[in-house]
Amino acid sequence: MSRERIWGYGLPALVAVATMGFWEWIVYALDIKHFVLPAPSAIAAAAIESWGSLMDATWVTIRVTVIAFVLALIFGIAFATLFAQSRTIERALFPYAVTLQVTPVVAIAPLILIWVGPDNAERAVLILATIVAFFPILANATLGLRSADRQLHELFDLYGASRWQRLIRLQFPAALPNILTGMKISGGLALIGAVVAEFAAGSGTSTGLAWVILQAGFNLKVAKAFAALGLLAAIGITIYALLSLLERHALKHWHESARPPE
Amino acid sequence: MLLSFDNVTKTFPNGTLALDRVNLSIASGEFVSLVGPSGCGKSTALRLIAGLIEPSAGKVAWTHAKPSVGFVFQDAALMPWATVAKNVRLPLELTRKDDAEADRRVADTLELVGLTKFANAYPRELSGGMRMRVSIARALATDASVLLMDEPFAALDELTRDRLNDELRELWAVKNLTIVFVTHSVYESVYLSSRVIAMSQRPGRVIADIAMTEPKTRTRDFRMTTAYGERCRDVRSALQRELATP
Numbered sequence: 001m002s003r004e005r006i007w008g009y010g011l012p013a014l015v016a017v018a019t020m021g022f023w024e025w026i027v028y029a030l031d032i033k034h035f036v037l038p039a040p041s042a043i044a045a046a047a048i049e050s051w052g053s054l055m056d057a058t059w060v061t062i063r064v065t066v067i068a069f070v071l072a073l074i075f076g077i078a079f080a081t082l083f084a085q086s087r088t089i090e091r092a093l094f095p096y097a098v099t100l101q102v103t104p105v106v107a108i109a110p111l112i113l114i115w116v117g118p119d120n121a122e123r124a125v126l127i128l129a130t131i132v133a134f135f136p137i138l139a140n141a142t143l144g145l146r147s148a149d150r151q152l153h154e155l156f157d158l159y160g161a162s163r164w165q166r167l168i169r170l171q172f173p174a175a176l177p178n179i180l181t182g183m184k185i186s187g188g189l190a191l192i193g194a195v196v197a198e199f200a201a202g203s204g205t206s207t208g209l210a211w212v213i214l215q216a217g218f219n220l221k222v223a224k225a226f227a228a229l230g231l232l233a234a235i236g237i238t239i240y241a242l243l244s245l246l247e248r249h250a251l252k253h254w255h256e257s258a259r260p261p262e
Numbered sequence: 263m264l265l266s267f268d269n270v271t272k273t274f275p276n277g278t279l280a281l282d283r284v285n286l287s288i289a290s291g292e293f294v295s296l297v298g299p300s301g302c303g304k305s306t307a308l309r310l311i312a313g314l315i316e317p318s319a320g321k322v323a324w325t326h327a328k329p330s331v332g333f334v335f336q337d338a339a340l341m342p343w344a345t346v347a348k349n350v351r352l353p354l355e356l357t358r359k360d361d362a363e364a365d366r367r368v369a370d371t372l373e374l375v376g377l378t379k380f381a382n383a384y385p386r387e388l389s390g391g392m393r394m395r396v397s398i399a400r401a402l403a404t405d406a407s408v409l410l411m412d413e414p415f416a417a418l419d420e421l422t423r424d425r426l427n428d429e430l431r432e433l434w435a436v437k438n439l440t441i442v443f444v445t446h447s448v449y450e451s452v453y454l455s456s457r458v459i460a461m462s463q464r465p466g467r468v469i470a471d472i473a474m475t476e477p478k479t480r481t482r483d484f485r486m487t488t489a490y491g492e493r494c495r496d497v498r499s500a501l502q503r504e505l506a507t508p
Contacts, residue, residue, distance in 0.1 A: 151339035154314055158333050159356035159404075169352070173343045253384045254342040 038223035043230070046223035054212065054224075058231050061194055061208035064122065065235065068129035069190040073183065075130070076137030084145035084171060085163070101135035105193060109200035125197040125208070132193030133186040140182030144175025177255050180247040187239040195232065264290040264329075264408070264440055265311065269320035272306050280306040282465035283320065288442065293434050295443045295451035295458045297497060303466025304444045308333075308410050311442060332401025334411040338393040340385040340400075347372065347381040350400045357404060371399040374433070391422040398430075402437070409434075409441045415450070424482070427454055431480060448501070452493045453485060460500045470500035 020040045026032070027039040034042055047054060079097070083090035105128050113124045148170050156166050198210035209228045216225035251257060266287035272280045280303040288294055296304040309315045310322050312333050332353075340349045347368050354364040372378050375395040385393055394414055401409055415423045431454060434441055445451050451458045452474070460470040474493055477484065484490055 149339060151335040151337070152341065154309075154335070155333065155339060155352070156356065157314055158312055158331070159353050161356045165356055169355075170341070173341065176343070254344075254386060256386075 035220040035222045038226055042223045043226045046221070047227035047230075050224055050227075054209075054227060054231065057207055057209045057212045057228065058235070060122070061191075061198075061210070061232070062235060064126050064129055064194040064198075064208060065191045065239070068126055068133055068193060069183075069187055069239075071126075071130045072133035072137055072186050072190060076134050076182065076186070077141050077179065079138050080141030080145055080175075081167065083142045084167075090142070097135060097138055100131055105132050105196055106200040109197055113201045121198075121201055124201045125194060128197035128201065129190050129193030132196070133190035136185040136189065137179065137182040140178040140185075141175055144178030145171045147178070148174035177251060177257065180243070180250060184240065184243045184247065187243050188236055191232070191236050191239060263325045264288050264292075265322065265324045267307070267310075267320070267322055270307075270310065270317045270322060271319040272303070272310065272315070273318045279465040281310075281317075282467055284466065284468060286459060286468055286471070288440065290440055291438060292457055293431075293439075293441045293443065293455040295445055295455040296461060297445055297448060297451040297458055298461030298466065298501065299463050300446060301464050302461045303464060304461055305412050306466070307461075308412050308442060308444050311408075312410050329408055330404050330406040331408045331410060332404065332406035334394075334397050334401050334409065334414045336413050337417060338385075338390075338397040340393060340396055342385050345382050345384055346377060346388070346396050349385070349396055350403050353400060353404045359404075367403050367405070371403045374402065374437075375399045375429075389422075390418050391426060394418065394426060395429075398433070402433075407439060409439050411441065411443045413444055413446065416445070416447075423450070428481075430454065435479075448494055448497045449485075452490060452497060453480065458493075458497050460497055460504075462504045469504050470497065472496055472500075 024039050024041060027037060038046070079093070083094065108131075109124070109128055112127050113121065116123045116127070145167075152170055152174075153166075156170055161169075194208065195210040198208050199214065209232050212228040213225045216222065216228065264287075267284050270281055270284045274280060284303075284307065296307060298304050306315070310317055312331055313322075313328070314333075341352070344352075350368045350371055351364055354367060359367070368381075369378070372381055375398055377392065377395055377399065380388065380392065385396070388396070397414070398409075415426055418426065427450065430441070433439065441455075443451070443454060456474060458470075458472045458474070459468055460472070461467065462469045472493065474489075476489075
């Protein structure tokens with residue numbers, strides 16, 4: 001492992017250990033109550049104690065996040081493709097995409113919950129998370145599909161390329177860096193959406209990590225809430241790492257961003 | 263006669279008059295250079311020949327059916343996400359050639375430009391001169407008999423440019439091509455072509471049409487000859503006369 005990489009992983013790890021140590025010490029030193037700020041050791045104990053229910057909730061949250069992300073990806077690219085075909089369609093529809101984006105998801109949550117029925121809270125959460133994650137992919141893919149080189153477009157004209165050939169062989173590859181950027185943003189937003197939507201629309205029928213945090217808060221089981229919070233952070237980091245890996249792999253041969261240092 | 267411009271005028275949607283009643287004809291096997299100041303409509307003329315744009319008035323007519331035409335753009339215009347071989351293969355795929363045929367032509371054209379060893383390289387791994395060779399191979403992959411080139415070597419360093427000039431002369435002779443070459447360099451146009459057409463500033467018109475079929479084979483010594491110097495002077499003075507008139 002290179003010096004560079006040791007620093008890259010080692011330094012944040014060192015910070016984590018130092019922070020944990022300080023945290024543990026200050027909780028005991030100042031005798032802070034466990035329902036205000038539990039020590040790391042108490043959080044770990046709570047995590048082990050309710051490991052089963054925490055894992056169930058984690059699975060629910062991961063499932064909602066991944067499905068919402070995939071739906072956002074499909075709808076985002078589909079609409080971007082449509083927009084790239086015609087400026088008129090884009091002008092007609094884009095303001096509504098923006099409207100959907102800027103309307104706070106907590107504000108539409110009750111409506112969605114009414115429409116899908118309170119017994120289907122998980123479906124409502126899924127829809128809301130999809131709405132949150134949709135826009136970055138749409139906006140970035142639309143930009144990318146339009147950013148293919150003009151001379152390459154002329155080359156496709158010269159050989160009488162069909163609309164489909166142009167889309168598959170020119171516009172999609174040219175848009176790939178933008179789509180991957182959109183995916184990295186949307187991956188995180190899908191998780192945020194899943195959590196916020198569960199806060200807003202959750203009920204006994206949707207039991208992800210957000211629900212665990214709510215319940216733990218009501219019961220003053222703050223250590224369990226912290227454990228759930230840690231799991232949420234772990235999910236977010238994993239999503240980001242996986243998408244970064246995908247990006248690096250997909251662009252390694254050609255994009256400037258993936259050029260190895262000289 | 264291969265093709266002719268018959269009173270061709272081109273006005274762009276923004277009102278720019280790029281070409282004004284241009285008449286010219288190009289014979290099969292000619293190496294024609296269009297030379298003139300920036301924005302004189304020489305690229306527009308090239309795109310009219312390629313059929314990428316239509317004239318606003320007048321006619322661009324091919325004497326026989328339009329042959330297979332290759333186009334070489336200013337900055338190579340390669341797909342950065344595809345290997346050299348896949349870039350050269352693109353026109354064959356767009357025109358739906360079968361796989362075996364496409365494989366053969368990719369191999370042939372890469373050999374022609376001396377890039378066989380780089381078939382699996384990506385464009386960013388190549389020098390500017392090599393990228394331009396890929397672009398030429400791509401234009402020739404469909405067995406094009408007409409090669410249209412839009413200031414292809416403008417961004418290259420002088421030594422690379424000289425070498426590519428020689429390679430292009432050789433390709434032209436070996437493959438019996440008709441080449442229309444747009445450049446703003448008087449020297450390049452005289453060195454390369456069998457005929458130089460000088461164009462005025464916008465709106466573009468033909469202001470001089472100078473044939474120079476001899477010598478057939480040109481080496482770097484040709485640049486030292488009196489004939490070369492005189493032709494350069496002729497083209498240059500035609501362009502300067504034009505600049506002097508308000």
